[in-house]
Amino acid sequence: MGTVDLSIGQYHSPFQWLSHLRGRRRHAGWQAEDDDCPLECDCPSNYPTAMYCHSRNLQHVPYVPSHIKYVYLQRNQIAGIQDGVFDNATSLVWVVLFHNKLQSDKIGKNVFTKLKNLERLFLDHNELSHVPPNLPNSITDMRLCHNKISKLLPNSFEGMFNLTTLNLQANDIEDVGSAFKGLKSLTMLDMRKNKLKKIPNNLPERLQQLYLEFNNIETVPPGFFTMYPELQFVRLAHNKLTDKGLPAGVFNVSTLAELDLSFNKLEKIPLVSSNLENLYLQANKIKEFSLSSFCSTIDVTNFSKLRMLRLDANKISAKDIPAEAAYCLRRVAFIDV
The missing domain is CATH 3.80.10.10 (Ribonuclease Inhibitor)
Known part of the structure; x- marks a missing residue:
């Protein structure tokens, strides 16, 4: 089967070589079986499109098979995500990454670009300093609460016209500028526990729920x-x-x-x-x-x-x-x- 380069991957972990080996088997044309699931995760037969990798002390995102639609990676030690990690799994609908150690400078600029079916992206309870770039416009529910975001750039949510729910609770945001201007489908905005001195302007006209508790308004x-x-x-x-x-x-x-x-x-x-x-x-x-x-x-x-x-x-x-x-x-x- 050849040798496995232990240096490949984002971070060292006890399961890193297994994850890489799984990926080589798939790309080499080996027949896909139920055991194509990474050994550090669970892929139950009664939920064939789900991959459960939560609470495993992982330091990297494991190999995701192409048929997976829902990947659960919460409560791990993941600090970064390199470009290409999800490129094989373009059918992903949910990516759950809350309660990790994600840092903005350790997330590739095109990590989520190819996920054209992605609807829910949960990045809450991490260490992000800004919104990840180049997010797909298919996302409807995004959670960025309990991070370290202090500023929203004008293009932070560019093109995300399907976004209906946005949670930015418990960050360090003082002003939003025109970041929400193009979110024409947004109905719920949660900005509790930030550092806002005024109510954000340029909000979407379809907004139904606005939560601004614990600010300085x-x-x-x-x-x-x-x-x-x-x-x-x-x-x-x-x-x-x-x-x-x-x-x-x-x-x-x-x-x-x-x-x-x-x-x-x-x-x-x-x-x-x-x-x-x-x-x-x-x-x-x-x-x-x-x-x-x-x-x-x-x-x-x-x-x-x-x-x-x-x-x-x-x-x-x-x-x-x-x-x-x-x-x-x-x-x-x-x-x-």
Whole structure:
């Protein structure tokens, strides 16, 4: 069978020579059998297109057979990926690499280029400093949370017009620039626990869920929500919002279903749409209960659709809620003061 060069591969590991040998057998035209799976992984017969290599203390990506569509490499010690590693497995749909030690300068520029069927790429809980380049436009779900990304380049997500879910939680991002401009299919953006000082602009118009908790945001731009007519769920908890930073009526948009403004520095209840269903305002500095924030007039035909209202850990109590609230907030199932 010839000799095996132990220097081939990205990093030394107890299984490296086995992985290389498997690859030589395939390329040499040996008949594909069930045992074409790398010995450091499992390829169960009841899931013939899946390859399980998680929690094996691997330091490199093993050889991936061409028929594999789902490869699970999470919870290993992989620090880098060289170009060509996935070139034999162009049918890959899922690549799961969370909880490794991936570093941006150790990932080839064309690692994922040939994966034209890739839908989900999970790179969370690594040590990446930027988004890997040349990602295929087939990806719909991408997870980059819990890395060390501090800046998004304008071309970070270039051409990714099928991306619907993007998770960038727990990085060091201060500004996104125009990085999201071309993501016309994006419906969910998670940027919790970053260093944002303002709400990102140039967001996709189809966005439905926006999560920005635990940042340093002080203001909301005038007319912000009217620019995103499909936005339903917005979370701005644990920021630095004040009444001064909220333009009049900025939250009074009929599309919003849930709004979280808890753990900020608000002194008043902001005006919201009667269509809003869940409002979280706990742990602010609110001093009065203003019924006009929910209903402009009090009559049998004008009432709020609010179901959940949290006002606990503010400077008001139950006695501050007027009796008329029973007409305006007739659908509320829970109010916490």
